[in-house]
Amino acid sequence: MNLREIIHSRRSIRAYKPDPIPEEDMKELLLSLQNAPSASNRQPWKFIIVTDNELKNRIAELCFRQMFIAEAPYILVGVGNATDAWRGKGTYVKNWEIVDVSIALDHFSLAAWEKGIGTCWIGAMDDKGIAALLGIEEPWHIIALMPFGYPREIGNHRGRKSLEQIISYNHF
Secondary structure (H helix, E strand, C coil): CCHHHHHHHCCECCCECCCCCCHHHHHHHHHHHHCCCCHHHCCCEEEEEECCHHHHHHHHHHCCCCCHHHHCCEEEEEEEECCCCCECCCCCCCECHHHHHHHHHHHHHHHHHHCCCEECCECCCCHHHHHHHHCCCCCEEEEEEEEEECECCCCCCCCCCCHHHHCCCCCC
8 A cells, every 4th residue: 555545544433443553664654753853853762552352341441431531452652741842932832742642653654554553543531541551751741542353344425514614825
């Protein structure tokens, strides 16, 4: 698959096979996190891979009972550090750890899809409860979770807004 095919065919996966990912493929996925760009190359991130079934179940419970999360063989937890992040000069984005960790997670998601591995972005969660469960302390905080593994089923393509609805030139 080329990059265009990967981007256009990727889906959020909510049903996973229990199959483990081969070590060499996992290493490539982890390198996609390591090599993602970050503002001023600050790399204000850490990533936790949760494989323990009890922890996965407790995390799924803390994600408003989205139990499909626990079905995945792995949960990737993207954690950012505002102290280490570049501090923007604009009025909206002050600390870039949210952007930086999101870029790394997106790289991971696309690299996974190329290998037939599905992911799903999770933002609905009790982040403080999960942080306590995993031992994450200030100044670190969870940006997003991403269950991943081989898909048991792949949903249909959901429509997208037209380019005319989302793109403008020179002015809003």
